[in-house]
Amino acid sequence: MQGKNSSTVPARSGSLHVAVIAGDGIGREVTAEATGVLREVAGVELHEFPWGADHYLKTGVTIPADGYDTLRSFDAIFIGALGDPRVPDNRHARDILLGTRFELDLYVNYRPVRLLDDRLCPLKNRTRQDVDFVVFRENTEGLYVGAGGRMRPDTPDEIAIQEEINTYRGVHRIIRHAFEFANERGLRRVCMADKSNAMTHGHALWQRVFRELSPEYPQIQATHLYIDALALLLVQSPDQFEVIVTNNLFGDIITDLGAALQGGLGMAASGNIHPGRTSMFEPVHGSAPPLAGKNVANPIGAILSVALMLETLGRAEDASRIEHAVEASVRAGETTRDIGGPLGTREAGAAIVRRLT
Ligand SMILES: NC(=O)c1ccc[n+]([C@@H]2O[C@H](COP(=O)([O-])OP(=O)(O)OC[C@H]3O[C@@H](n4cnc5c(N)ncnc54)[C@H](O)[C@@H]3O)[C@@H](O)[C@H]2O)c1
Numbered sequence: 001m002q003g004k005n006s007s008t009v010p011a012r013s014g015s016l017h018v019a020v021i022a023g024d025g026i027g028r029e030v031t032a033e034a035t036g037v038l039r040e041v042a043g044v045e046l047h048e049f050p051w052g053a054d055h056y057l058k059t060g061v062t063i064p065a066d067g068y069d070t071l072r073s074f075d076a077i078f079i080g081a082l083g084d085p086r087v088p089d090n091r092h093a094r095d096i097l098l099g100t101r102f103e104l105d106l107y108v109n110y111r112p113v114r115l116l117d118d119r120l121c122p123l124k125n126r127t128r129q130d131v132d133f134v135v136f137r138e139n140t141e142g143l144y145v146g147a148g149g150r151m152r153p154d155t156p157d158e159i160a161i162q163e164e165i166n167t168y169r170g171v172h173r174i175i176r177h178a179f180e181f182a183n184e185r186g187l188r189r190v191c192m193a194d195k196s197n198a199m200t201h202g203h204a205l206w207q208r209v210f211r212e213l214s215p216e217y218p219q220i221q222a223t224h225l226y227i228d229a230l231a232l233l234l235v236q237s238p239d240q241f242e243v244i245v246t247n248n249l250f251g252d253i254i255t256d257l258g259a260a261l262q263g264g265l266g267m268a269a270s271g272n273i274h275p276g277r278t279s280m281f282e283p284v285h286g287s288a289p290p291l292a293g294k295n296v297a298n299p300i301g302a303i304l305s306v307a308l309m310l311e312t313l314g315r316a317e318d319a320s321r322i323e324h325a326v327e328a329s330v331r332a333g334e335t336t337r338d339i340g341g342p343l344g345t346r347e348a349g350a351a352i353v354r355r356l357t
Contacts, residue, residue: 014043015045016044016075016076016315017045018038018045018074018078019070020035021048021049021052021082023079023080023287024080024081025291026297027079027080027287029297030080030081030303032349033299033349034080035048037306041310049070051092052082052096053092056091057086057087062091063092063095072104073278074278076309078305079097079100079281080302083286085289102145104278104279105277106139106140106272106279107140108275109139109255109272110135110270110271110272111135111251111269111270112133112308113132113134113255113259113268114262115128115131122261123235123261130238130239133238134181134242134244135246135251136174136243136244136246137250137251138174138251139272140170142164142249143162143164147162148161148162166206168209171206171209175209175210175213178243178245179214182243183217187220187242187243189221190220190223191222191230192222192225192244192245193245194246195228203247207224210222234261256284259285259301265284265285265301266298266300266339267339268283268285269304269308270282270284270305270308282302295346296344297336298338298348300326303322303326321356322352322356325353329348334351
């Protein structure tokens with residue numbers, strides 16, 4: 001449960017203040033490497049919070065009562081990963097991770113899918129030029145709001161209902177964000193994916209909003225695909241995509257497919273953003289309990305999430321310095337085993353830091 005014990009807030013100075021929640025399992029290991037990179041960036045102060053499964057099991061507190069307000073007082077938040085088999089209902093992860101997304105209204109889930117080295121792509125004859133797009137996943141509505149219930153639970157007559165919430169405001173702001181992003185970056189293609197042929201109520205709203213907004217961006221080719229067709233085309237011809245926008249569930253699934261195109265879950269970064277407000281950054285992967293404590297987790301998704309954070313906070317130069325260091329390490333093969341290198345988590349992180357300094 002959310003607890004009453006309060007969390008301290010650091011005194012502010014001119015630097016960027018970043019709240020860090022390492023979390024569970026490999027989240028702690030990749031966070032150590034990501035914060036190691038952040039320590040090489042001038043003018044960033046880190047404040048670490050112990051929230052995660054250990055803390056919950058010890059104190060019964062998932063996140064203190066003033067935890068969301070505390071997080072809101074930082075410039076940005078970094079989270080490693082949450083999830084632990086000792087907490088079977090994952091309630092601490094729900095409060096900390098989903099809670100932060102919902103309470104801070106982080107409605108944009110931003111997931112760049114960029115192949116850093118041709119040899120990491122599982123598709124035949126595809127190169128870096130072919131895999132370079134971004135996915136905007138709606139992050140505060142859809143099937144993940146927990147609406148629904150179970151009747152006659154744990155009986156043969158059980159009925160379980162999970163409702164999908166789509167609001168005009170919620171759909172409008174994420175589709176608007178996708179068009180604005182494309183517009184600002186001079187991109188020419190925005191694809192909206194839904195399942196309006198089968199989910200005739202909720203996804204008719206997505207269709208309506210997309211039709212409403214696309215004429216405002218005549219220079220952008222606005223296309224629609226059903227989500228199943230999008231999954232097919234992401235494998236057959238990823239080069240045709242620049243910006244994809246979709247709902248919470250579909251975005252969750254296709255960004256894992258996107259991670260596979262980049263070389264695996266360990267490579268994928270994400271931002272949970274409310275433009276102009278405190279936002280949260282995290283690698284796409286989870287806590288991977290079987291890998292925890294073995295120094296094998298790939299820290300690149302976490303390190304690239306730190307770069308996304310700096311880019312979003314207006315530190316584009318620092319962000320691109322980190323991206324270049326990561327790319328150089330990948331090209332040199334100084335990586336963890338999941339992407340073919342010989343190194344452990346700590347050594348792969350150190351190889352990136354060395355290139356930064
Ligand atoms: N954002 C989050 O914190 C988040 C996201 C997904 C899952 N989870 C939680 O994490 C726990 C484990 O979930 P899961 O196994 O479905 O997903 P996972 O992402 O932890 O692992 C899936 C697969 O990817 C591999 N993998 C993941 N990250 C890697 C990395 N950095 N380097 C190398 N290989 C990596 C794992 O070995 C595993 O085979 C669950 O409790 C789940 O709820 C948390």
